[in-house]
Amino acid sequence: MTDPAFLYRQAHAALVDYRLPDARATLLSISENVIFRIDAGDGRRYALRLHRPGYHSAPEIRSELAWLDALHAAGMEVPLPIPAHDGMSLRTVRCDDGIMRHAVLFVWMDGTEPTPDIDPAAFDRLGRITARLHDHSRHWTRPDGFIRKVWTPDTMTGPHALWGRWDTVPGMTEPARSLIADCVRQVDAQLAGYGRQSHRFGLIHADLRLANLLVSGRQTRLIDFDDCGISWFMQDLAAALSFHEDHPHVSRWVDHWLRGYSTTGAVTQADLDILPALVIQRRIQLLAWTGTHHDTQQVRSLGPDWAGRTLGLCHAWTRGKLLHDIG
Numbered sequence: 001m002t003d004p005a006f007l008y009r010q011a012h013a014a015l016v017d018y019r020l021p022d023a024r025a026t027l028l029s030i031s032e033n034v035i036f037r038i039d040a041g042d043g044r045r046y047a048l049r050l051h052r053p054g055y056h057s058a059p060e061i062r063s064e065l066a067w068l069d070a071l072h073a074a075g076m077e078v079p080l081p082i083p084a085h086d087g088m089s090l091r092t093v094r095c096d097d098g099i100m101r102h103a104v105l106f107v108w109m110d111g112t113e114p115t116p117d118i119d120p121a122a123f124d125r126l127g128r129i130t131a132r133l134h135d136h137s138r139h140w141t142r143p144d145g146f147i148r149k150v151w152t153p154d155t156m157t158g159p160h161a162l163w164g165r166w167d168t169v170p171g172m173t174e175p176a177r178s179l180i181a182d183c184v185r186q187v188d189a190q191l192a193g194y195g196r197q198s199h200r201f202g203l204i205h206a207d208l209r210l211a212n213l214l215v216s217g218r219q220t221r222l223i224d225f226d227d228c229g230i231s232w233f234m235q236d237l238a239a240a241l242s243f244h245e246d247h248p249h250v251s252r253w254v255d256h257w258l259r260g261y262s263t264t265g266a267v268t269q270a271d272l273d274i275l276p277a278l279v280i281q282r283r284i285q286l287l288a289w290t291g292t293h294h295d296t297q298q299v300r301s302l303g304p305d306w307a308g309r310t311l312g313l314c315h316a317w318t319r320g321k322l323l324h325d326i327g
């Protein structure tokens with residue numbers, strides 16, 4: 001699956017219908033999906049995304065692309081899908097292992113990922129762009145047949161968790177299972193109280209971290225809508241803290257994000273109150289994800305104590321000590 005020669009063959013198969021002159025593919029990233037940079041002979045540059053098999057259906061990917069088209073038309077800097085000569089942006093190729101794989105070609109966007117180590121105020125930028133995205137989402141009429149994953153306790157940490165089950169993560173002990181189960185129950189109850197009214201719950205990016213921004217001069221570009229779906233708008237703030245929920249600067253990051261968001265968006269006290277529940281839920285979802293991705297470099301880079309620190313966060317949350325000083 002990760003053999004480069006195999007992936008290059010798939011990339012070239014996906015490019016056939018674009019008739020790009022002398023296209024050269026360069027493998028950039030193997031993560032959830034496989035991303036290639038494509039340099040065409042006429043000097044144009046693209047990003048080709050080969051989807052992991054078995055995660056999104058074709059209608060789900062078409063729905064993501066419809067939102068990207070609409071965001072681009074509204075002036076936001078997001079990856080624009082390129083239609084092939086038949087007018088369709090989604091390609092499906094049969095690979096030489098017999099598996100069908102979806103692929104999409106996007107316009108290339110220049111820029112670098114901001115990191116909080118260089119500038120904690122990067123979260124201000126992230127909050128600002130998230131508010132614009134949410135504003136679009138709230139006013140956009142989704143096309144017929146629009147379908148994306150719905151991110152709720154059921155699909156994040158519950159019986160239908162789409163990224164794996166937290167209770168089967170290697171090394172899980174009985175006390176840890178009991179603590180996390182207690183958190184999951186309480187989060188579910190809090191979110192039921194918060195509710196799913198349309199001003200709180202709608203189409204979001206769902207993985208809006210600094211790693212998914214490309215900054216170039218004054219431009220902030222947003223990438224990786226692969227997990228965009230239906231959830232609480234505040235989930236985009238919880239996801240912004242992904243993997244670093246216990247970083248010593250996390251409250252500052254949140255304050256910066258809120259300051260940026262508030263330039264055009266509105267955050268109520270109820271939104272602030274629900275944030276710790278969303279953050280702990282995201283962390284538990286990520287814990288499950290580390291279980292299904294334990295052999296990846298991304299998970300190894302988290303370090304040996306990351307899972308244990310998740311329990312520290314769960315303890316802090318149950319005592320009302322997680323992000324108690326924000327807002």
Ligand SMILES: Nc1ncnc2c1ncn2[C@@H]1O[C@H](COP(=O)(O)OP(=O)(O)OP(=O)(O)O)[C@@H](O)[C@H]1O
Binds near residue numbers: 106211226
């Ligand atoms: N349209 C684009 N223009 C420029 N670079 C891009 C574009 N799309 C993706 N990239 C580059 O490829 C990298 C991986 O892309 P992306 O995050 O979409 O992949 P992914 O497999 O969904 O990864 P993740 O594990 O973060 O979900 C990005 O960090 C970025 O450097």
Ligand SMILES: N[C@@H](CCO)C(=O)O
Binds near residue numbers: 289
């Ligand atoms: N799907 C996510 C998991 C954590 O955000 C990723 O690609 O990194």
